[in-house]
Amino acid sequence: MEVKYDVPKYIASVRMSSKKRILVEGRDDKAHIKNLLDVTIGKNRIKIDTAESIKGDCGVTAKNNRAKIEKIHASCKSSNEHSNLYFLCDREFQEFDVRDQVIDLMKEHKTEGNLSWTLGHSLENYFIESELISDAYRYLTNSEYKGDATKKFKYLLPSALKVISVISLAAKDIGKCSYPLGVIGWEDFNINSGTLEFNIDSWKENETHQILVNFKAAYRKYQPIVEASDEVIYARICRGHTAMQLLQRVFALCLFIAGYQQDERLAKKSASDFSKLKESAISTALCEAWLKTIEGGSDNYPVNLVSSVA
Structure with a gap:
């Protein structure tokens, strides 16, 4: 500029x-x-x-x-x-x-x-509302699995924000706020009993470079702290750009989970295509959905x- x-x-x-x-x-x-x-x-x-x-x-x-x-x-x-x-x-x-x-x-x-x-x-944290995000995401994929994926995503959102809050605090702790965005993909998350999980112990377990070691230590430090916190905190403390990109990858996982039993190849392609959308496209759709909620009377701004x- x-x-x-x-x-x-x-x-x-x-x-x-x-x-x-x-x-x-x-x-x-x-x-x-x-x-x-x-x-x-x-x-x-x-x-x-x-x-x-x-x-x-x-x-x-x-x-x-x-x-x-x-x-x-x-x-x-x-x-x-x-x-x-x-x-x-x-x-x-x-x-x-x-x-x-x-x-x-x-x-x-x-x-x-x-x-x-x-x-x-x-x-960007004003965009973090279940219906708002789901509405924006549905416009951004033509996957036949997006209906089921949206239901899964809404259910997973609180646990996803919890994980992203830990990631945000850990990245801040090591002075590398954008580090997780380059190393955590949609395949690194999993769903267990209706909860999104990020297994810090098994993730990149064979890598030992110092930034990764520092990040893992910081993640373990903040995980119990965030677990003990009120759920309302999650959408506020997570770094906005980190949340935008990682929630995109969570929805990609939901697309895969929704369709892999019918057609694993197609489900994986749906997930991969969605996870590769540019942040500017995601941000534009989220902003438009946000504005619609404000026109409808929301004071979330x-x-x-x-x-x-x-």
């Missing part, structure tokens, strides 16, 4: 404009929020900017979009300027107390002045941000 401003120049450009703006982290966030505003407040002239297109001015902001937003917000707040500028940050792992169990310290949407945080780890700018 073209970088137009550094942090000071961006603040100066906002000062010179009377237009309402929302500053979000990245391109996907910009698209989702633009679509959200269209269905919640209708026709509007609100400009949406991305921190991704702003050059950082220090070691921290150079590599972190959220840090840019927080720095710009702090500057605007201290000078009591720019009431026309609003912000949305990913919560990430903030305000989760992770000890013997995970406790969510942020029960409702949090806002500080014009800065709002997502309720879950990131904007950053309500504080929308009510502020409206």
Whole structure:
């Protein structure tokens, strides 16, 4: 993405404009929020900017979009300027107390002045609803097994989110948040007594490279902690992009399970084809399903941000 401003120049450009703006982290966030505003407040002239297109001015902001937003917000707040500028940050792992169990310290949407945080780890976490995901997935596959697969997926979703929460925390612990996405495929999950399982002991048991060893140790560390936590936590603490891709692979497994007894080759092809869909296609379908629920009256979105700018 073209970088137009550094942090000071961006603040100066906002000062010179009377237009309402929302500053979000990245391109996907910009698209989702633009679509959200269209269905919640209708026709509007609100400009949406991305921190991704702003050059950082220090070691921290150079590599972190959220840090840019927080720095710009702090500057605007201290000078009591720019009431026309609003912000949305990913919560990430903030305000989760992770000890013997995970406790969510942020029960409702949090806002500080014009800065709002997502309720879950990131904007994509708003997509994590059973009917919403199932509706989107059905549009993305023409498999003859998708009816049975959808039923299985809905039943498995709570246990799947539990597993993905452990994976997210383990990956954070070793400083490799995207690591699981490159190494965990749909074939690595299994279903036991109606529950999704990820057997960390048998998974890649013959490999011994250090990242894998560290990840497995971290997974074992967080597994009992997540097990002891309230189910509501799972959809909030799992990393958004990790959840989007791993839930896609869980549904691929459901397609295989739904059809393998009839035609194993076809069932495997259905699973493989679905698991290979680009994340952008999955995200687009999920966003559309999300918007439909909001048009139907759901308040599963950053309500504080929308009510502020409206």
